[in-house]
Amino acid sequence: MIAFLIKRIVQAILVMFIISLVSFSIQDNLGDPLRELVGQSVSEEERQALRDQLGLNDPFLVQYGRFAVKALHGDLGTSYFFKEPALQVILHKLPATLELVFGATLIIVLLSVPLGVYSAIKPNSLFSRAVMGLSIIGISVPVFLTAIGLIYLFSIYLGWMPSFGRGETEPVFGPWETGFLTVDGLQHLVLPCISLASIMLPLFIRLIRAEMMEVLQSEYVKFAWAKGLAPRRIYFLHALKNTMLPVITVGGVQIGTMVAYTILTETVFQWPGMGFLFLEAVNRVDTPLIVAYLIVVGAIFVVTNTLVDLIYGLVNPTVKLTGKK
Amino acid sequence: MALLEVKNLEVRFGLRSGEVHALRDINFTLERGERLGVVGESGAGKSVLGFSILNLLSRPGYIAGGEILFEGRNLAVMSAKELRSIRGNRISMIFQDPMMTLNPVLTIGQQMVECLLAHRKISGRDAKNIALQKLKQVYIPSPEKRFDQYPHELSGGMRQRIVIAIGLLMDPDIIIADEPTTALDVTIQAEIMDLMLELCERNNVALMLITHDLGVVSQVTQQAMVMYAGRIIEQGPTREIINDAQHPYTQGLMNALPQMAIPGQRLNQIRGSMPPLQKIPDGCAFNPRCEYAMEVCQTQLPDYTSSGGCRVACHLVAKMKLEEAAARQIEEAN
Numbered sequence: 001m002i003a004f005l006i007k008r009i010v011q012a013i014l015v016m017f018i019i020s021l022v023s024f025s026i027q028d029n030l031g032d033p034l035r036e037l038v039g040q041s042v043s044e045e046e047r048q049a050l051r052d053q054l055g056l057n058d059p060f061l062v063q064y065g066r067f068a069v070k071a072l073h074g075d076l077g078t079s080y081f082f083k084e085p086a087l088q089v090i091l092h093k094l095p096a097t098l099e100l101v102f103g104a105t106l107i108i109v110l111l112s113v114p115l116g117v118y119s120a121i122k123p124n125s126l127f128s129r130a131v132m133g134l135s136i137i138g139i140s141v142p143v144f145l146t147a148i149g150l151i152y153l154f155s156i157y158l159g160w161m162p163s164f165g166r167g168e169t170e171p172v173f174g175p176w177e178t179g180f181l182t183v184d185g186l187q188h189l190v191l192p193c194i195s196l197a198s199i200m201l202p203l204f205i206r207l208i209r210a211e212m213m214e215v216l217q218s219e220y221v222k223f224a225w226a227k228g229l230a231p232r233r234i235y236f237l238h239a240l241k242n243t244m245l246p247v248i249t250v251g252g253v254q255i256g257t258m259v260a261y262t263i264l265t266e267t268v269f270q271w272p273g274m275g276f277l278f279l280e281a282v283n284r285v286d287t288p289l290i291v292a293y294l295i296v297v298g299a300i301f302v303v304t305n306t307l308v309d310l311i312y313g314l315v316n317p318t319v320k321l322t323g324k325k
Numbered sequence: 326m327a328l329l330e331v332k333n334l335e336v337r338f339g340l341r342s343g344e345v346h347a348l349r350d351i352n353f354t355l356e357r358g359e360r361l362g363v364v365g366e367s368g369a370g371k372s373v374l375g376f377s378i379l380n381l382l383s384r385p386g387y388i389a390g391g392e393i394l395f396e397g398r399n400l401a402v403m404s405a406k407e408l409r410s411i412r413g414n415r416i417s418m419i420f421q422d423p424m425m426t427l428n429p430v431l432t433i434g435q436q437m438v439e440c441l442l443a444h445r446k447i448s449g450r451d452a453k454n455i456a457l458q459k460l461k462q463v464y465i466p467s468p469e470k471r472f473d474q475y476p477h478e479l480s481g482g483m484r485q486r487i488v489i490a491i492g493l494l495m496d497p498d499i500i501i502a503d504e505p506t507t508a509l510d511v512t513i514q515a516e517i518m519d520l521m522l523e524l525c526e527r528n529n530v531a532l533m534l535i536t537h538d539l540g541v542v543s544q545v546t547q548q549a550m551v552m553y554a555g556r557i558i559e560q561g562p563t564r565e566i567i568n569d570a571q572h573p574y575t576q577g578l579m580n581a582l583p584q585m586a587i588p589g590q591r592l593n594q595i596r597g598s599m600p601p602l603q604k605i606p607d608g609c610a611f612n613p614r615c616e617y618a619m620e621v622c623q624t625q626l627p628d629y630t631s632s633g634g635c636r637v638a639c640h641l642v643a644k645m646k647l648e649e650a651a652a653r654q655i656e657e658a659n
């Protein structure tokens with residue numbers, strides 16, 4: 001276990017190094033930050049002086065070295081726009097995004113397993129065919145279109161749900177304010193979570209169905225039938241446990257991807273999270289914030305993937321994390 | 326009443342390209358403690374027969390007709406719940422490949438105990454004791470340790486012993502063994518076969534042994550049936566079939582045994598191969614490969630002819646029997 005963790009941590013450091021290098025190299029190619037930082041009225045000499053002062057004229061590696069040393073101390077630069085440490089700005093928005101991802105994940109987990117399993121057990125039933133048909137539509141329609149459609153139907157036409165923002169939130173811990181504890185907050189979560197889940201849910205239903213159908217054909221499931229076990233035990237223990245192995249692997253990667261997908265959802269719903277912030281930062285050429293965002297998202301990816309590998313090892317006995325017993 | 330009596334069993338596969346016959350005219354009986362060998366090439370329908378007895382055919386296969394009478398009760402039309410109380414309990418099955426038969430994510434113990442708990446109202450501890458006792462019966466060393474291990478931690482021979490132990494858990498009346506040694510190392514095959522034989526004899530269990538190894542059939546079974554393209558072409562006491570095979574196909578199988586070859590010469594083989602179920606030829610299914618094929622073989626499905634204690638589906642055998650009878654009559658008349 002400890003050997004596994006050390007290995008993963010070394011990998012993570014390597015991955016983070018590459019991410020930081022790539023995201024930092026973007027900095028030079030995103031237009032002139034001075035234009036955003038100062039107004040029209042500043043002369044060219046003053047601009048040059050400011051560039052020197054900010055270190056923008058130094059060679060790339062020098063700039064990266066300086067950035068890396070600071071980053072290791074938790075300083076990812078100062079946002080040009082907010083005039084605050086970029087990391088702090090992002091962490092302030094992180095809870096909103098994580099709640100959105102959590103809500104969407106909850107929808108995906110709660111719906112994909114029963115729907116996937118059912119349509120694998122009864123692939124020819126009308127309901128299964130309907131689920132399969134709808135899932136194709138769900139995959140094909142882009143998130144922003146789904147979001148706009150949901151807003152039109154439930155907010156404008158029916159007037160049941162709010163169309164933007166987080167609504168009422170309760171402070172929990174530090175910068176973390178949650179929308180899960182108030183009715184208004186929950187209402188605000190519904191539509192964004194559904195639209196964020198709209199791509200991944202069909203994907204997972206189809207994945208679980210395909211895996212499960214394959215597992216149901218396997219010899220050990222046939223043997224379980226021959227032992228005279230109850231169908232429920234065969235489907236939900238013998239078959240499902242094997243079905244979930246590849247699903248967990250894919251799922252972990254997808255949860256990371258979903259953090260990135262929030263950009264679209266947050267923009268449509270004016271959700272005050274990281275994704276929305278990132279888009280604003282891009283518009284404002286707020287490079288420190290962009291770099292910080294990429295690094296934070298990269299870190300989330302690395303952490304979720306490590307967690308997934310750990311969980312996988314717990315579910316699958318043929319994988320031994322310990323190396324020896 | 327026979328323990329198991331199969332009458333006119335017919336199994337079909339509802340394929341998209343049309344219905345195909347996987348089994349037809351299947352008739353046989355199995356008595357308590359008796360051992361029956363089912364022989365044939367791959368694709369003859371041996372495994373389908375094994376699965377259909379437990380009514381475990383997977384789609385698109387289904388039982389299209391006939392009866393499977395177990396102690397007089399017809400398994401072909403039994404409710405799912407009743408069937409469950411027979412599967413693994415009164416009739417159990419041993420599969421071909423022990424690497425695939427055990428669930429990789431459950432421990433040996435879990436897979437044994439669940440079977441006991443499905444059929445008997447006993448406590449978990451009692452179930453564990455029975456399981457450990459069965460593991461000892463199949464000569465698994467240190468059963469307590471194996472009980473908590475996962476299948477991948479054991480060798481192939483060991484796993485097949487465990488599958489056999491699971492088959493024996495409920496002290497069944499019949500064990501259907503579908504090529505139980507095919508996937509194993511040759512040195513272990515004999516060991517496993519001996520073990521099965523010993524356990525069946527000791528517990529008076531009837532064994533239906535599905536195999537393509539005529540040698541094993543001759544050593545182990547009392548009754549045998551040879552299958553070709555979904556039909557039994559010869560059945561009867563094993564000794565008669567082995568020593569005096571009537572059907573040209575059975576004769577071909579016997580000649581194909583490596584023991585029958587002359588050293589330094591090519592091994593004998595039956596030319597051609599078994600037709601796929603969609604393309605079973607008219608008349609006798611074996612006629613395109615048969616050395617003795619007559620005109621009638623290409624048009625008419627042969628009926629069963631009695632020959633000694635055997636039943637043979639062959640026009641040639643029928644003709645010979647007729648001629649014999651005629652000759653005998655002439656002799657008697659003289």
